[in-house]
């Protein structure tokens with residue numbers, strides 16, 4: 299396999315045709331919440347942050363972006379349900395496009411990973427269940443998040459949430475994004491329906507695997523009908539048990555979804571490696587994404603705990619078409635260039651992941667030339 303690649307080109311740096319999008323390399327920027335969108339409105343500093351990480355033909359997925367006023371669970375995460383938010387995204391998207399990169403918006407509803415403080419009129423967060431969450435350490439490893447007991451969505455309320463995703467997708471396209479990624483991972487609302495640890499419903503959104511996947515597939519149907527499947531991807535983490543959202547048969551869940559997404563001809567499936575027990579905690583694990591990679595017909599993106607060597611191997615062995623990098627991309631605005639020349643990487647500082655400062659830990663990670 300290795301010999302098929304140009305002599306001085308590593309697998310990650312080879313071009314790839316993702317549907318109608320011509321990518322010049324396979325190093326994707328993973329979605330990264332940064333909590334610098336004051337009052338849920340994207341800010342001008344995000345234009346610099348994303349454009350620093352944009353390359354010609356590179357693929358960037360935005361931080362998780364709320365689909366409605368009930369979708370939030372963290373301070374200062376962006377939304378895409380108001381006119382003001384759509385307008386605020388436009389210059390950010392333009393800055394990324396000016397560098398020639400492809401930019402998708404990750405659309406998100408946190409469900410029960412919230413508390414009344416973040417909800418309209420101080421109401422209870424909504425979920426698939428009324429089971430609450432114990433306080434949790436956030437993925438910066440420092441902050442502790444506290445959650446309110448959620449209110450279980452009534453069956454007849456579900457179409458409204460599906461519709462919120464549809465409108466958010468439409469708004470993302472209006473803001474100029476090239477497409478959307480539906481956030482079905484990490485214990486948030488869609489995952490709260492998927493996983494049998496979280497979903498204790500007795501209606502046709504709970505119980506069997508088919509029922510637990512219904513909510514995600516209704517969203518997929520609504521979003522693809524609205525904007526076209528050629529610009530829609532979905533992120534899934536069947537093996538993770540973050541936010542008390544684990545499943546008793548994650549492989550069956552992953553395979554069922556990979557096959558179901560084929561029916562919608564989804565552009566890509568973005569899966570988090572089973573070794574990621576939480577969002578950022580890597581551990582030894584006997585499972586692999588290969589069965590899902592084989593089952594899914596579109597572009598397959600793998601994420602979670604990758605470095606240069608590991609990512610090259612995944613592409614060379616055809617275990618993934620693209621590899622998404624989270625923390626390394628956060629800390630290395632010129633990550634593709636560094637991988638190309640095998641340069642050392644800046645170390646990420648998790649204490650500044652979610653700082654609200656518009657510069658520190660955000661746009662001040664140095665480029666290679668600034669170091670030399």
Ligand SMILES: Cc1cc2nc3c(=O)[nH]c(=O)nc-3n(C[C@H](O)[C@H](O)[C@H](O)COP(=O)(O)O)c2cc1C
Nearest residue numbers: 328329330331361362577602603604623624625651
């Ligand atoms: C600061 C931070 C914010 C994150 N925000 C999101 C997010 O908004 N959406 C998402 O799907 N994953 C999010 N993740 C998970 C990353 O996309 C990625 O899956 C994870 O960091 C593991 O990949 P890595 O080892 O390359 O960092 C976040 C991770 C970190 C460290």
